[in-house]
Amino acid sequence: MGLHRGHRAKPLEWIAERLIFLISLSAILMVFLIFIFIGREALPVILGRMDTSLVQRVIPVGDMDKTSPKELGDYLGVSEKQFSEMDHETRQALMEAKLEELKSSSKDKDAAINTTRWKYLLFPHQWTGYEKPAFIWQPISEIHKYNIVPLVIGSLKATLVALLVGVPLALGAAIYVSQLARPRVREIAKPVIELLSGIPSVVLGFFALIVMASVFQKIFGYQSRLNAFVAGVALGFSVIPVVFSIAEDALTSVPRSYLQAALALGASKWKAAWQVVLPAAVPGVFAAVALGFGRAIGETMVVIMASGNASIVSWSIFDSARTITATIAAELGEAVFGSAHYRILFLIGVLLFAVTFLTNLVADLVMHRLKAKMEGKR
Amino acid sequence: MTAAEMRTCEPRTRSFRASQLDWFSFLGTGATGFATVLIVAILLVILGNIVWNGLPGLSWRFVSTGTASDMFDVQKAGILPMIVGTSARVILMTIFVVPVGVITAIYLTEYARINSLSTRVIRGAVNNLAGVPSIVFGLFGAGFFVRFVGKGMDSMLSGDKAVNVWGQPAIIWASATLAVMTLPLVIVTTEESLRAIPQGLREASLALGATKLETIFRIVLPQASPGILTGTILAVSRAAGEVAPILFTGAAYYMADMPKTLHDQFMDLAYHVFILSTQSPNVDKTRPLLYATVLTLLLLTFALNIAAIFIRANMRKKMRMLH
Numbered sequence: 126m127g128l129h130r131g132h133r134a135k136p137l138e139w140i141a142e143r144l145i146f147l148i149s150l151s152a153i154l155m156v157f158l159i160f161i162f163i164g165r166e167a168l169p170v171i172l173g174r175m176d177t178s179l180v181q182r183v184i185p186v187g188d189m190d191k192t193s194p195k196e197l198g199d200y201l202g203v204s205e206k207q208f209s210e211m212d213h214e215t216r217q218a219l220m221e222a223k224l225e226e227l228k229s230s231s232k233d234k235d236a237a238i239n240t241t242r243w244k245y246l247l248f249p250h251q252w253t254g255y256e257k258p259a260f261i262w263q264p265i266s267e268i269h270k271y272n273i274v275p276l277v278i279g280s281l282k283a284t285l286v287a288l289l290v291g292v293p294l295a296l297g298a299a300i301y302v303s304q305l306a307r308p309r310v311r312e313i314a315k316p317v318i319e320l321l322s323g324i325p326s327v328v329l330g331f332f333a334l335i336v337m338a339s340v341f342q343k344i345f346g347y348q349s350r351l352n353a354f355v356a357g358v359a360l361g362f363s364v365i366p367v368v369f370s371i372a373e374d375a376l377t378s379v380p381r382s383y384l385q386a387a388l389a390l391g392a393s394k395w396k397a398a399w400q401v402v403l404p405a406a407v408p409g410v411f412a413a414v415a416l417g418f419g420r421a422i423g424e425t426m427v428v429i430m431a432s433g434n435a436s437i438v439s440w441s442i443f444d445s446a447r448t449i450t451a452t453i454a455a456e457l458g459e460a461v462f463g464s465a466h467y468r469i470l471f472l473i474g475v476l477l478f479a480v481t482f483l484t485n486l487v488a489d490l491v492m493h494r495l496k497a498k499m500e501g502k503r
Numbered sequence: 504m505t506a507a508e509m510r511t512c513e514p515r516t517r518s519f520r521a522s523q524l525d526w527f528s529f530l531g532t533g534a535t536g537f538a539t540v541l542i543v544a545i546l547l548v549i550l551g552n553i554v555w556n557g558l559p560g561l562s563w564r565f566v567s568t569g570t571a572s573d574m575f576d577v578q579k580a581g582i583l584p585m586i587v588g589t590s591a592r593v594i595l596m597t598i599f600v601v602p603v604g605v606i607t608a609i610y611l612t613e614y615a616r617i618n619s620l621s622t623r624v625i626r627g628a629v630n631n632l633a634g635v636p637s638i639v640f641g642l643f644g645a646g647f648f649v650r651f652v653g654k655g656m657d658s659m660l661s662g663d664k665a666v667n668v669w670g671q672p673a674i675i676w677a678s679a680t681l682a683v684m685t686l687p688l689v690i691v692t693t694e695e696s697l698r699a700i701p702q703g704l705r706e707a708s709l710a711l712g713a714t715k716l717e718t719i720f721r722i723v724l725p726q727a728s729p730g731i732l733t734g735t736i737l738a739v740s741r742a743a744g745e746v747a748p749i750l751f752t753g754a755a756y757y758m759a760d761m762p763k764t765l766h767d768q769f770m771d772l773a774y775h776v777f778i779l780s781t782q783s784p785n786v787d788k789t790r791p792l793l794y795a796t797v798l799t800l801l802l803l804t805f806a807l808n809i810a811a812i813f814i815r816a817n818m819r820k821k822m823r824m825l826h
Binding site: 135138140141142145146148149150151152153155156158159162163165166252293294295296297298299301305306314316317320321323324325326327328329330331332334335336362365369383393394395396399416419420422423424425426429430450453454457458462470473474477478481482484485486488489 | 524525527528529531532534535536537538539541542543545546549551552554596602603606607609610611614615621624625627628629630631632633634635636638639640641642643645646650651683686687692714715716739743744745747750751774776777778780781786790793797799800801805808809812
């Protein structure tokens, strides 16, 4: 688009143009920074440097004077300054209390486990009090359990429902609006459907929580009022505008000559749309569904409000579910900065970012191919 | 028999056009038409429900008073601090995002070669940024703006590690996070409007002796300003309804005062909807309050969306005349 001048730019202009170029790199910089700064907080867990094991070396009360103040401070969990301000009696009392605490906690064999190891993040483990190995996400319990499988299943369940609801509706509407509708209908229907994307996700979540949950429970009669199904349907509403506008775009970009040729051969409008235009636009439709998936799995407010947030492993869509996004939103505020819990929340954030990054990349490549193909044939 | 007669004699064995009602086409058209109607119906039901239940609770007192002592008090609580907080954060965000977004779009349309490596990488980054989940932006804002930039500013400005002015959630970090989130939207809409400007305008300006930069800033940008405005409005409307990115970067559950400086926390309209619907001690009792708040938020975002649609339609008409 840019015109190229035959001479060199004036010095001031040259500087301004370099500046424009540098600023235009900010989008790249941001993607890069997102990756770095989310990864940075999660790195200690990824590298296995965190230790949540509760078993410590026991320092007998009698050894108090032999150990250095710093070591004792660490042992008692107080800062050096606090420690030096205490008198001897307080220290002794603290030591005794600590000893009692260690004695009682070491009874549980799970206390020795470093729960941030990959083995415990991904695979089932038989925790004390459970009958068989299980996937457990329980970051607030005495033994912090960080198995991410329940969260992944929760996310997938809600996303699946969202796609099952949203994709057929959005694709149907895209075919109708782009191929079958009269121009007047098209001009009204398109902006109205796209207006759906103007509803904030917190409002969709509110609607699912206050209105849909009760109505659906009456219709289907399931047990938990908030579950993956309610959240998924509401999520479907937020997927519809995404899938619709991309699919509609792809269908419209198919050259008119395809349609005209089909109509000239005597095909009905529907047959032309279904058998000629749609197959030509399949990559675009695929990209639309992929981006819809990315939108659904990354959506936060709808699921945190409507999915019930119980981290259980169950494939039933009528059970309560806790998704990755809702877990981050609900727990990061309470997690202590730098703790294992904090880092694992960033870790699942990295996971989410990676999944959507790949989805976008694939959708982008497919769309690019389709565009090049369509423009070549026009 | 001549060859011509032979052709007319033999009837076509198979007809492309069915003589009777074509069930396949009928059902297909019906199903897709139904999908369209259903989506519109869903939209109308959601809007109708909110307007119907929210309108009685909406009053001048409601939007012009603070939260009183109890933010769940249906009779007394207002939402002025939330409206102020949300407005402040989107205005700040606009200041951050529009210059960067517009300049990136200028580079992409006026300078970059269409298929050069830098163009493709920038475009890929923009598309990717558009697909990053909002909660990931929240994590990024907490990790980068609050922990890194904010803490860095504190130690640089005062030299003392204990000082904690900027290194905590604040309205400026929430706005910055939202600016990163809405950057792709501003870039794409601005680019679209820049591309719509006829090449002849640029050529005429250059032929009259203007430099390239003068052409861009005096001729191209003024013509594209409605498009840039559309992009800004859409970004504001999108940002106003977002909660996830501001959860850890500045939104407060409750504050007695309005935010006064850039490093204050703030109460937010969209976050307030979340609080009212999940933290209320008695959901049935506070329902009118909740609905009125939702309606206010929706009016804000929808008014912006509809304004954007009209400005865009107007601009398209004008561009068609220029071509």
